Amino acid sequence: MREVILSTKNITKKYSTTFAVNNINLEVKQGEIYGLVGKNGAGKTTLLRLISGQAFATEGEVALFGDSTQEGLSSGRKRIGAIIEIPSFYHTMTAEQNLEYYRIQRGIPGKNCVSEALNEVGLLHAGNKKYKSFSLGMKQRLGLALALMNKPDLLLLDEPINGLDPFGIVEIRNLLLRLSQEKNITILISSHILSELSNLVTYYGFIDKGQLVKQISAEALSKECNRYIELKVDKVEVMTALLESKLGCTSYQVTPDHMIHLFDHLDQPSKISELAVKNGVGLYSIVTKEINLENYFIQLVGGESND
Amino acid sequence: MISYIKSELYRLFHSKGSYLFLLICSALLISANVVLAVIGRTEENFPYDNTGFSLSLFYSDLPLVFILCITVASIVFGNEHTNHTMKNSISYGISRGNIYFGKLLVEIVYAIFAFLIIAGLFIGSSYLLLENSHSKDFELLLKASFVALPLLLCALATTNCFLFIIEGTGGALTVIIGVLMAFPLISNFLGMKFELFQKIGKILPWNLVNSISIDFESYKMILPWEGDAGYYNYWIFGIAQMALFILIGYVVFRKKEIK
Numbered sequence: 267m268r269e270v271i272l273s274t275k276n277i278t279k280k281y282s283t284t285f286a287v288n289n290i291n292l293e294v295k296q297g298e299i300y301g302l303v304g305k306n307g308a309g310k311t312t313l314l315r316l317i318s319g320q321a322f323a324t325e326g327e328v329a330l331f332g333d334s335t336q337e338g339l340s341s342g343r344k345r346i347g348a349i350i351e352i353p354s355f356y357h358t359m360t361a362e363q364n365l366e367y368y369r370i371q372r373g374i375p376g377k378n379c380v381s382e383a384l385n386e387v388g389l390l391h392a393g394n395k396k397y398k399s400f401s402l403g404m405k406q407r408l409g410l411a412l413a414l415m416n417k418p419d420l421l422l423l424d425e426p427i428n429g430l431d432p433f434g435i436v437e438i439r440n441l442l443l444r445l446s447q448e449k450n451i452t453i454l455i456s457s458h459i460l461s462e463l464s465n466l467v468t469y470y471g472f473i474d475k476g477q478l479v480k481q482i483s484a485e486a487l488s489k490e491c492n493r494y495i496e497l498k499v500d501k502v503e504v505m506t507a508l509l510e511s512k513l514g515c516t517s518y519q520v521t522p523d524h525m526i527h528l529f530d531h532l533d534q535p536s537k538i539s540e541l542a543v544k545n546g547v548g549l550y551s552i553v554t555k556e557i558n559l560e561n562y563f564i565q566l567v568g569g570e571s572n573d
Numbered sequence: 574m575i576s577y578i579k580s581e582l583y584r585l586f587h588s589k590g591s592y593l594f595l596l597i598c599s600a601l602l603i604s605a606n607v608v609l610a611v612i613g614r615t616e617e618n619f620p621y622d623n624t625g626f627s628l629s630l631f632y633s634d635l636p637l638v639f640i641l642c643i644t645v646a647s648i649v650f651g652n653e654h655t656n657h658t659m660k661n662s663i664s665y666g667i668s669r670g671n672i673y674f675g676k677l678l679v680e681i682v683y684a685i686f687a688f689l690i691i692a693g694l695f696i697g698s699s700y701l702l703l704e705n706s707h708s709k710d711f712e713l714l715l716k717a718s719f720v721a722l723p724l725l726l727c728a729l730a731t732t733n734c735f736l737f738i739i740e741g742t743g744g745a746l747t748v749i750i751g752v753l754m755a756f757p758l759i760s761n762f763l764g765m766k767f768e769l770f771q772k773i774g775k776i777l778p779w780n781l782v783n784s785i786s787i788d789f790e791s792y793k794m795i796l797p798w799e800g801d802a803g804y805y806n807y808w809i810f811g812i813a814q815m816a817l818f819i820l821i822g823y824v825v826f827r828k829k830e831i832k
Binding site: 315318319320321322339340341342343344346348350351352354355356357358359363366367368370371372373412416422 | 576577579580583584587588589590651656657658660661662663664665666667668828830831832
């Protein structure tokens, strides 16, 4: 069984009367890329701030590498690389000087780890450039370089692809995949660009209004996000019996609003409508639909997602 | 803590601001000696082109050094709140205590370093350019600096305290100036009417540093307390208030959330 790298137990953060994070229980296991999905203001950043020690929980606790004591959290955080909110550095210092400053502060041996980290994120050429002249994309990369410099076991990344161009997004995604596959680094990544997460994440946590509304593996989610035929009929029981007996359908679902979602025979909508008509079932509509991650998320939290 | 201090020293010596501060302060003080020397060479019977007058400029301007301590602490603090850089240290598990005390120690180290450099250049230029008037001048400068030292440290600690606990640099500086300078002045005014404020005002660092005066007849410092008690009281009140502000800052910062 894989080690639990990060867990939260009933963690809650309340600001006066508002719950920014409400009773979240979360587990991230070694090697996982855990995607935290939520709208802006859903509580993603607050949760990451609680994990990283920037904010204090009103209730509940965080455990890193199985240890929830203050000493354990402090030493656990030394095994973490984090970008929370926008990456922040000293404006008048160069990229290299900024990383060197944190290398000294963190007691990381060997000056070459600075150039290695810059190289890893494709910023080696910009090492002597001042941070204030960096574009948002370059700032994100520098933030990632800092997060990688201590060769972490866990990466906490808060919307790390914000501001990156499409090539940058692909590069960073490939880098994260490589880190996960080759170095077995566990990653907790938050984003509202759901399509980007779908190429990366192995486990999802959906967060809304401070609550973790669902956790699901990428494998299980892809099953739930299949294409299907949606049938609206007047006699649901009769139609499902017909589908089973005449067409041999086994994979279907009747929704609470009396719709039939049919997950096989996707290429035979005419045959299905003919079956209904011939057997006296009133067919109001037949539509082929697909649940993508965005739709899934919108259905889950009951609102429009941010883009 | 050692690593944090090392990193802060690295940042400080890679920042133009810290060099600019040394350069401007040194240049202004040296230029004062240059002006005295030039006037002394052009005007006969000019009484001020000597080390006695030059050094007295320095030790009679200790309140200015007190104000410069606020600048020093601000330079070392490095706009942490505006840059949002402190979160990088906190999320790596560096304790708030190490950050708070580390900064304070670096502020003290830099302030002492800056004082030695600036004072050294000023004294050097004074002895090089001006007539050596009295052997006790330098001794008096050392004594005045020694007496003022705890008050200057208190100015650093108070600035550090409010820079940590108030997020906007402008707001923090307003409070710092209010506490370090406006409150003593208000206490002095109220002290004319109320004895309590008179007592409080007497021991506040800004008033203490302004109370140091020199009797040029006997080349002795005149302090509000006679004899050795003068020295002790400066140190006792300076260190006590420094400790108080260090404690307030630490207690508040320990519970402060970092953005």
